[in-house]
Amino acid sequence: MAENKYEINIDPDWIKKYLGRIVLGFLVLVAAVTSTKTVGPEEEGVVIQLGKYNRTVDPGLNFILPFGLESMYKIPVQRQLKQEFGFRTTQASQRSEYSSGDYGDESMMLTGDLNLTDVEWVVQYRIVDSYRYLFRVRNAEKTLRDMSEASMRKIVGDRTVNEVLTVGRQEVATSVEVLLQQLCDEYENGIRIDQVVLQDVNPPEPVKPSFNAVNEAQQERETLINQAEAEYNRVIPRARGEALETIQLAEAYALNRVNRAKGESDRFNSLFEAYVKAPEVTKQRIYLETMEKILPKIGNKIIVDEKGNNVLPLLNIDRAKAINP
Structure with missing residues (x-):
C-alpha cells in the first residue's frame, strides 16, 4: 500500500493560540453590529432592555447593549402616515396606480335610510407619542384601522344615502375625523389624526344605473327650480319698481292738486276780504285784471x-x- 507523499502537521499550540483570538474578534464584531443603531431624521428610537421600556433616543447614531440585551424600535414620529380603505395604492405618482383587489368588505356601508353605498376613504395621521404607540395598545396599526372603519360606519349609518353621496360628504369626513380622534385619546395610542378624506363614494354596482337616473332627475329638478327663481328675481323686482313709481306719481299728482286747490281757496278768501272792505275798488281792479x-x-x-x-x-x-x- 502506497504511502501519502504530503502530510499536514498542525501544531496544537498554534490552534489554541489563534482560536481564542478568532472567537474574540467574532464576538467583538457581533457586539459592534448589535450595539450600533442609526435613527433616521424623521424617527426616534425606543430602547427596550430585557423586554422592558428603558429610554427614547433622538435621531442620529446611537448605541445600545449588544447580544440582544437591548433592542430598538424606530418610530416615524415626524412623518405623516396613512391608511386606505376600500382600495390600495400600488404606485403613488401624478397618475397613481391602484390595486385591482376586492375590498368591498371594508367599504360597503349601510346608510340611515337602509341603503347600501360604497365608501372609499383615507385616514392621514401622525405618531406623537412613541411610548404609548408601542405599549398602550397591542398592534396599534390594526387597532387604528378597526377604529376608523367603526367610526365611518357609525357616521354613515346616521345619514341618508343622498347626504353621503352628495352634499354631506365633507360633513361625514369631518365627523369621522372628530370621532376617530376621540377614540385615539380614549385608547391612549399616541396617534393624532390629521385628516380624513373621502376618496370616492358610489352606490353599489348592481343599482348604480338606477341611482344615476334618479340623481340626474334630481339635478334637472334643481336646475328648473333655479331657473324659475332667476326668472322670479328678474320679473318681480321690476314689477315692484313700476308699481312704486306709479304710486309715487299718483301721490305727487294728488299733492299738487291739493296744494293748488288750497292756494286758489286762499286767494279767493283774500279777494273776498278785500271786496268786503272796498267793493267798488275791488270790482274795478278785478275788471282791469280780467281785461x-x-x-x-x-x-x-x-x-x-x-x-x-x-x-x-x-x-x-x-x-x-x-x-x-
Whole structure:
C-alpha cells in the first residue's frame, strides 16, 4: 500500500493560540453590529432592555447593549402616515396606480335610510407619542384601522344615502375625523389624526344605473327650480319698481292738486276780504285784471263809445303792432 507523499502537521499550540483570538474578534464584531443603531431624521428610537421600556433616543447614531440585551424600535414620529380603505395604492405618482383587489368588505356601508353605498376613504395621521404607540395598545396599526372603519360606519349609518353621496360628504369626513380622534385619546395610542378624506363614494354596482337616473332627475329638478327663481328675481323686482313709481306719481299728482286747490281757496278768501272792505275798488281792479288777460288774446280790437250811435274803428292795435313791431 502506497504511502501519502504530503502530510499536514498542525501544531496544537498554534490552534489554541489563534482560536481564542478568532472567537474574540467574532464576538467583538457581533457586539459592534448589535450595539450600533442609526435613527433616521424623521424617527426616534425606543430602547427596550430585557423586554422592558428603558429610554427614547433622538435621531442620529446611537448605541445600545449588544447580544440582544437591548433592542430598538424606530418610530416615524415626524412623518405623516396613512391608511386606505376600500382600495390600495400600488404606485403613488401624478397618475397613481391602484390595486385591482376586492375590498368591498371594508367599504360597503349601510346608510340611515337602509341603503347600501360604497365608501372609499383615507385616514392621514401622525405618531406623537412613541411610548404609548408601542405599549398602550397591542398592534396599534390594526387597532387604528378597526377604529376608523367603526367610526365611518357609525357616521354613515346616521345619514341618508343622498347626504353621503352628495352634499354631506365633507360633513361625514369631518365627523369621522372628530370621532376617530376621540377614540385615539380614549385608547391612549399616541396617534393624532390629521385628516380624513373621502376618496370616492358610489352606490353599489348592481343599482348604480338606477341611482344615476334618479340623481340626474334630481339635478334637472334643481336646475328648473333655479331657473324659475332667476326668472322670479328678474320679473318681480321690476314689477315692484313700476308699481312704486306709479304710486309715487299718483301721490305727487294728488299733492299738487291739493296744494293748488288750497292756494286758489286762499286767494279767493283774500279777494273776498278785500271786496268786503272796498267793493267798488275791488270790482274795478278785478275788471282791469280780467281785461288785461283777455285783450291780448283778441285778434281785432275795436273801441267805441258806449253812447255812440255808429261803430267807429278808433284804434287798430294789431295793424299798429305789425307796423311797429
